[in-house]
Amino acid sequence: MNNDETRNLDSEAGTASVVDMHDAVKREKTLLMAGNAAAGISVLVVSAVILFVAGGQLFSNANGFSSSIYKSDFYSPEARPPLGGEEEVGADVAWIEDWMSDGKKVYNNCVACHQPSGTGAPGQFPPLKGSEWVDGGTERLGAIMLKGITGPFTVAGQSYNQQMPAWNALNDEKIAQVLTYIRREFGSLAEGEDGIVTTEMMKAAREQYADKAGFWDEASLKAISADANLPGAKVDLITGKPLGEEEAAPEGAEAP
Ligand code: HEC
Numbered sequence: 001m002n003n004d005e006t007r008n009l010d011s012e013a014g015t016a017s018v019v020d021m022h023d024a025v026k027r028e029k030t031l032l033m034a035g036n037a038a039a040g041i042s043v044l045v046v047s048a049v050i051l052f053v054a055g056g057q058l059f060s061n062a063n064g065f066s067s068s069i070y071k072s073d074f075y076s077p078e079a080r081p082p083l084g085g086e087e088e089v090g091a092d093v094a095w096i097e098d099w100m101s102d103g104k105k106v107y108n109n110c111v112a113c114h115q116p117s118g119t120g121a122p123g124q125f126p127p128l129k130g131s132e133w134v135d136g137g138t139e140r141l142g143a144i145m146l147k148g149i150t151g152p153f154t155v156a157g158q159s160y161n162q163q164m165p166a167w168n169a170l171n172d173e174k175i176a177q178v179l180t181y182i183r184r185e186f187g188s189l190a191e192g193e194d195g196i197v198t199t200e201m202m203k204a205a206r207e208q209y210a211d212k213a214g215f216w217d218e219a220s221l222k223a224i225s226a227d228a229n230l231p232g233a234k235v236d237l238i239t240g241k242p243l244g245e246e247e248a249a250p251e252g253a254e255a256p
Contacts, residue, residue, distance in 0.1 A: 095240030096196070103181025106174045109167070110182075118186035124162060126155035129186040132226070138179065138197050139228040140221060142205030143212075145175050150215035166215070172202035194237065201232035 079092065113125040120127035128134045133141065133155060148166035152159055167175060176197045183195035233242035 094238045095235075096237040099177055099196070099240065100181055100184060102174075103177035103179075104185075106170065106178035107181050109170075110178070113164075118182065120155075122158075124160070126153065126158065126160045127186075128182050130188075131155045131186075134182055134187045135189070137225065137227040137229045138183075138201060139205070139230050140224050140226065141179050141183075141197070142175070142202060142230050143209055143216060143221065143224060145170075145179065145202075146206060146209050147212055148215045149217070149221070151217045153218050163215070168206075172206060173199045176202045194234070196235060196237075197230070198232050198235055201230035204231050 114120050114128050115125075118128040133144070144164065145167045147168070149164040152161045153164075154160075167178075170178075176199045179197040179202075180195060183189065183197070187195060189195045233244070235242055
């Protein structure tokens with residue numbers, strides 16, 4: 001018996017064998033529709049590199065997919081609103097802290113002369129720390145801020161003879177903040193004194209000295225009593241609201 005392997009069926013006809021024809025068909029690649037061609041090796045290599053690098057990034061930065069990343073610096077959840085109509089809890093920062101940090105910003109106007117530590121510069125600029133002017137009442141301070149000082153001036157037993165600029169270009173709130181700052185930060189306050197100067201107090205000072213022309217000199221400042229305070233209500237350190245107002249207002253009334 002002959003088989004196709006050994007016997008050329010078409011040999012008699014002198015044409016190619018079935019075996020050869022099948023071989024040829026097997027060698028040819030099927031033609032694919034345009035767009036269906038296999039991706040080249042370079043695409044695979046590039047994709048592998050991207051996956052490798054991205055995987056590495058994810059591994060090192062995803063923190064194990066832990067939910068604790070939401071407790072990090074870059075996300076601080078807002079305070080939970082009070083439940084069941086509880087009384088509104090104030091901002092988490094007491095008013096006085098805001099007031100002092102604003103005062104510290106205004107104090108940037110003063111550091112060149114009085115120094116960040118409030119110690120001044122010997123012979124040139126008087127200190128605020130240990131100064132009887134800062135430790136005393138608020139009326140002198142308000143007056144100094146609005147009109148400035150010129151001529152010989154004694155602070156803590158030392159004499160100075162320069163000029164303290166007037167700061168009346170700052171609004172009442174800013175002056176009140178910086179005075180509060182220097183009194184609480186550098187002053188030694190009398191027992192029971194909180195050192196706070198309010199916008200209302202500075203407003204009163206501005207009205208009081210509206211007609212005063214030019215700078216103060218030491219003698220005319222000393223005419224103001226050392227412990228005189230500017231008129232105005234004391235305020236609650238937590239809320240910044242004038243003290244006594246809550247008691248005065250009837251239950252449920254709107255604040256004015
Ligand atoms: C250009 C320098 C200069 C700047 C800026 C300046 N001061 Fe003065 N300050 C003086 C001088 C000088 C005196 C003393 C006045 C004199 O020599 O006649 C003085 C006096 C004072 C005094 C009374 C004396 C004492 O030492 O307690 C106070 C309070 C004061 N300054 C507060 C301030 C505040 C608050 C600021 C910023 C808003 C400020 N000064 C900015 C130069 C300056």
